[in-house]
Amino acid sequence: MSNSFLIFSSVLFAAFLGLSFIQVTKIYDPEHHGDHHGKVVYGFPVPETVSADAEEEFMTPIAVRLAGANPALGPKHAAKCTTCHAFEQGGAAKLGPALWGIVGRDIASAEGFAYSGALMGIDGAWDAQALDGFLLKPKAWAPGTKMGYAGLKDDADRANLIAWMFQQADAPVALPEPSAEDLAAVEAHQASGEH
Ligand code: HEC
Numbered sequence: 001m002s003n004s005f006l007i008f009s010s011v012l013f014a015a016f017l018g019l020s021f022i023q024v025t026k027i028y029d030p031e032h033h034g035d036h037h038g039k040v041v042y043g044f045p046v047p048e049t050v051s052a053d054a055e056e057e058f059m060t061p062i063a064v065r066l067a068g069a070n071p072a073l074g075p076k077h078a079a080k081c082t083t084c085h086a087f088e089q090g091g092a093a094k095l096g097p098a099l100w101g102i103v104g105r106d107i108a109s110a111e112g113f114a115y116s117g118a119l120m121g122i123d124g125a126w127d128a129q130a131l132d133g134f135l136l137k138p139k140a141w142a143p144g145t146k147m148g149y150a151g152l153k154d155d156a157d158r159a160n161l162i163a164w165m166f167q168q169a170d171a172p173v174a175l176p177e178p179s180a181e182d183l184a185a186v187e188a189h190q191a192s193g194e195h
Contacts, residue, residue: 061182065159074164101169118144
């Protein structure tokens with residue numbers, strides 16, 4: 001047996017030990033008490049990482065978040081937007097278009113505003129779902145947008161802001177009702193034991 005093969009084998013074995021250790025600690029870590037996805041096969045833990053990751057990324061559907069949102073907290077978050085946007089009735093465009101009556105308005109349709117091709121290329125009107133996606137990560141939802149804003153990461157904060165934006169209109173649009181799928185998704189998530 002050559003020396004280099006021995007070195008190779010021991011490195012491999014060390015890596016294997018390291019990986020096993022990581023997996024064992026992950027499964028028995030009290031922080032992960034809700035994680036029942038790992039199973040043990042012949043003494044070796046086999047975490048089902050795909051479903052575990054999906055759980056971590058669960059986002060309560062926007063219609064459900066809106067039902068529990070507090071629009072009175074909207075202005076606090078809108079303060080991050082007002083360098084570029086006017087929200088009030090009759091407000092003029094600044095760096096970004098005026099946002100009075102934005103809910104239900106066609107995307108990129110403010111008269112006279114020079115939108116990016118990115119935003120103009122997106123069909124449809126601003127509803128709760130579109131606003132939630134855009135405001136989470138503007139540059140991911142509308143690649144190439146010229147809105148220079150990184151995004152509002154907290155799902156509850158975004159819902160409070162959007163609930164308030166629904167009210168900033170001559171004839172406010174009603175909040176969307178959670179669909180059967182929305183409620184089923186929340187129920188399945190709760191049943192999975194995650195928080
Ligand atoms: C640094 C300036 C800036 C900030 C901060 C900013 N925006 Fe914008 N926003 C823009 C620009 C510029 C556009 C036009 C984007 C394009 O054409 O790609 C835009 C577009 C939009 C649109 C689409 C409007 C339409 O007519 O289709 C919405 C909705 C919007 N912003 C909401 C917000 C909200 C809510 C915030 C705060 C959480 C915010 N923006 C923060 C500059 C900004």
